Amino acid sequence: MNPMEVFTSQALDQFGSQASREFHRRLHEDRALCATRCGDCADTAFPPRLHCPKCMSSNIDWIEITEDMQATLYAFTTQSRGLRFTHPDVIGIVEIPEVGLIISPIAGTLADLELGQALKPEVIDIHEGLSFYRFSLA
Numbered sequence: 237m238n239p240m241e242v243f244t245s246q247a248l249d250q251f252g253s254q255a256s257r258e259f260h261r262r263l264h265e266d267r268a269l270c271a272t273r274c275g276d277c278a279d280t281a282f283p284p285r286l287h288c289p290k291c292m293s294s295n296i297d298w299i300e301i302t303e304d305m306q307a308t309l310y311a312f313t314t315q316s317r318g319l320r321f322t323h324p325d326v327i328g329i330v331e332i333p334e335v336g337l338i339i340s341p342i343a344g345t346l347a348d349l350e351l352g353q354a355l356k357p358e359v360i361d362i363h364e365g366l367s368f369y370r371f372s373l374a
């Protein structure tokens with residue numbers, strides 16, 4: 237197994253917050269990319285948080301980011317191999333109307349992409365026991 241993958245799993249177990257562990261559990265076991273939404277002020281947080289960053293309420297609901305939310309490509313670039321990404325050929329900022337702007341790996345090559353393209357979320361396996369997300373062309 238890639239040492240970086242072991243490091244990522246162990247770091248999540250030892251140093252991850254309750255919200256980040258639940259986020260990764262939902263990714264891996266439920267195959268669901270999730271954000272949290274405040275039950276009091278409706279502010280949405282990604283990455284998920286157990287307290288609302290806007291009003292500090294702990295009345296939080298988990299919401300799944302689905303293809304129906306009509307995500308689009310807001311910006312994109314390339315970078316060399318990074319800690320969190322399996323093959324970070326392209327990373328981007330994805331605009332999701334119900335969620336906001338989130339950073340994500342993007343499947344495909346730079347030549348395939350244009351700003352404003354429709355995207356869909358995917359859950360990918362990094363290794364046994366750990367999954368991550370990316371967006372691909374819808």
Ligand SMILES: [Zn+2]
Nearest residue numbers: 274277288291
């Ligand atoms: Zn709130």
